[in-house]
Amino acid sequence: MNLAVVLVLCVCCVLLLSLWKQSSGKGNLPPGPTPLPIIGNIFQLDVRNITKSLSSLAKVYGPVFTVYLGPQRTVVLHGYEAVKEALVERAEEFSARGSFPVAEITNKGLGILFSNGKSWKEIRRFTLTTLRNLGMGKSSLEARVQEEAHHLVEELRKTNG
Numbered sequence: 586m587n588l589a590v591v592l593v594l595c596v597c598c599v600l601l602l603s604l605w606k607q608s609s610g611k612g613n614l615p616p617g618p619t620p621l622p623i624i625g626n627i628f629q630l631d632v633r634n635i636t637k638s639l640s641s642l643a644k645v646y647g648p649v650f651t652v653y654l655g656p657q658r659t660v661v662l663h664g665y666e667a668v669k670e671a672l673v674e675r676a677e678e679f680s681a682r683g684s685f686p687v688a689e690i691t692n693k694g695l696g697i698l699f700s701n702g703k704s705w706k707e708i709r710r711f712t713l714t715t716l717r718n719l720g721m722g723k724s725s726l727e728a729r730v731q732e733e734a735h736h737l738v739e740e741l742r743k744t745n746g
């Protein structure tokens with residue numbers, strides 16, 4: 586009896602926390618279907634064909650909408666025009682990556698792939714400069730690659746199959 590009461594209280598707390606988390610910082614989010622606590626919009630999505638589900642949501646809510654993939658709030662850009670506006674016309678605001686906890690733990694958020702913002706820009710500039718100095722994008726690089734490939738083929742020939 587007491588255990589049941591405790592369980593019900595726990596479930597209520599979890600539901601309330603999840604609702605609070607979903608609505609916190611909601612600000613000016615794009616429209617979207619109303620989420621349920623914890624499971625979000627999972628019932629509005631066909632997990633066997635996410636593409637189709639997102640397309641039909643776009644028909645209702647427009648090319649930019651909010652869905653909850655479980656408890657995770659997600660803003661979807663649907664269609665060429667919306668994606669182009671975000672990635673081309675407003676590239677500066679949209680150039681950041683999502684957070685990858687694994688990369689943040691192992692690389693402290695550094696590196697070419699998972700860094701963000703200022704450090705990403707610096708690393709990108711450094712990488713491009715270094716690769717260009719090495720010959721990236723110049724025809725001299727092709728000659729170097731050809732030469733190395735030639736040596737490799739020679740070595741393979743020496744093994745006689």
Ligand SMILES: *[C@@H]1O[C@H](CO)[C@@H](O)[C@H](O)[C@H]1NC(C)=O
Pocket residue numbers: 633634636637
């Ligand atoms: C998903 O739905 C679309 C549109 O109905 C269809 O063209 C596509 O083949 C489906 N994909 C899968 C994996 O079922």
